[in-house]
Amino acid sequence: MNRVQRWATARRTAGRSGWRGTDALFRGAIGGLGLVGVGVVAHRIDLVLIGAPLLLGTIAALAVPTGPVPAPKLERLPAAVESGDRTKAAITVAAGPGVEYLAIRLPSPDHTAIGPVHLLPGSATTIRAALRWNAWGEGVDLRPDHLAASRDALLINGPVVGAESRRTVLPPITPLAPGPLPPRASGLVGAHRARRPGDGVELRAVRPFQPGDRLRRIDWRVTLRAGAATGEPLAVPHVRERHAEVDADLVLVLDSLVDVGADLGEWSTAAAGVAVRPGGSLDRAVRSAASLAAGYLRQGDRVGLVDLGRPQLSVPPGVGHRQLVRVRHQLVACTRTAGWATRPVLLPKQIPRGAVVVFLSPFLDDATVTAATATARRHLVIAVDTLPAPLLADPSTPWGEVVRLVVAGEHRARRNALRANGVAVVDSADAVASALRRVRS
Incomplete structure (x- = not known):
């Protein structure tokens, strides 16, 4: 095969592979x-x-x-990461000998803007991109858009939209001091004292031995002192009776019906580029729910999750680290459908008997207040107000300050209605523990 035939074969192969001529090709061929x-x-x-x-x-x-069209391949990364994690993702490229340049666009390390375009030689095989996940949620964190150029940039392939790399960034956890929950007997040993006797740590009473008592419960010092008066040291054995330790249930109720920030002028528009408003009511609710779940699961309690907008996304109460991971994943899933429901739905079967219920809501809807007060008739309910404060009036309208006063007044009325129906209202997740202590004292 002579040079002309080889050239013709190479051009046909390039055309079928998606390569196309540039202005430099036409200037070189026609001009020359x-x-x-x-x-x-x-x-x-x-x-x-x-x-x-x-x-x-x-x-x-x-x-x-x-040669073939170069396609960057992403290194496999974990499907779920923690908020604040950072890493370097490896991108491998296999380009043919006829590729002289590669242009790859990678995101900025903090994902705040579209990253710069990196111009690399065709011989490059591995590229590393710095990644840092600052915001929790689910989305695309890496998409290597690329363009390849042949010798002297006479032929190009692209630009091609790269394969998206999606990741779930779990909500961050803030260390909280958990408060005392009412115990609920469920057949397992927990961290709270019950009224009934059992195999706990705290002493309940010392009494004479009865049929069915275990020998290891005998208090030999009391037994000897009691027998010294009768002259028979072991006549009446005495046993130590302790309080049983049982577990408790905590159900977190997430209000995903609305997501608002402090600026009233932005309530009617969606936040650009993000699924959840940073610092908004839903963001605060999710962060508080993750922190509360971590604190109470750490001490051995059972924690569940209920989504007011989508009951099917709820998580039944459970224990252990696996339950914490499940709750955090489900919190991200709840935000994907935020704002779709028109009214809150809270079924009685979603809350176990004797459980403590924590409502996390901005309480901008009377129906949410009604759901909380109805639950308070059967359970201990604590309301965490997630509405950002202070509210800012809309400067684009002369009625902005009036609207702010009306919204703030209605919000105070709903908080007062909750307190009047026996619901403790707090402004942050940190205050849940103190509210529980006040209720149990």
């Missing part, structure tokens, strides 16, 4: 051929000397086969 032709016809050697290298260089560059 035109200068040589005009020079020969006009007997101008200077035009031939200018056009011949341009034409031969174009032909020589096109003679090199471009």
Whole structure:
């Protein structure tokens, strides 16, 4: 096969692979051929000397086969990461010998803007991108858009939208001091004292031995002192009776019906570029729920999650680290459907008997207050107000301050209604423990 046939075969392969000519190709081929032709016809050697290298260089560059289209491949990363984590993601590229340049656009390390375009030689095989996950949620964190150029950039392939790398960033956990929960007997040993006797740590009473008592419960000192009066040291054995330790249930009720910030002028519009408003009511609710779940699961309690907007997304109470991971994943799932429901739905079967219920809501809807007060008739309910404060009036309308006063007044009325129905209202998750102590004291 001669040079012309090899060149023709390479061009057909490049065309089928998605390569296309650039302006440099047409200038080199048409300009070089035109200068040589005009020079020969006009007997101008200077035009031939200018056009011949341009034409031969174009032909020589096109003679090199471009090979397959280079497709960057992302290194496998964990499907779920913690908020604040950082890493370096490896991107491998396998380009043919005819690829001279690679242009790859990677995101900025903090994902606040579209990252710069990196111009790399075609021989590059591995590229590393710095990643840091600052905001919790689910979304695309890496998408290597790329463009490849052949020799002298006569042919290009792209730009091609890269494969998206999606990740779930779990909500952050703030260390909280858990408060005392009412115990609930469920057949397991927990961290709270019950009224009934059992195998706990705290002493309940010392009494005479009865049939069925275990021998290891005998208090030999009391037994000897009691027998000294009768002259028979072991006549009446005495045993130590302790309080049983049982577990308790905590149900977190997330209000995903609304997501508002402090600025009233932005309530009617969605936040650009994010699924949840940073610092908004839903953001505060999710962060508080994750922190409360971590604190009470750490001490051995049972924690569950209820979504007021989508009951099917709820998580039944459970224990252990696996339950914490499940709750945090489900919190992210709840935010995907935030704002779709028109009214809160809270079924009685979602809350176990004797459980403590924590409502996390901005309480901008009377229906949410009604759900909380109805639950308070059967359970101990604590309301965590997640509405950002202070509210800011909309400066674009002369009625902005009036609207702010009306919204704030209605919000205070709903908080007062909750307190009047026996619901403790707090402003942050930190105050839940103190509210529980006040209730149990």
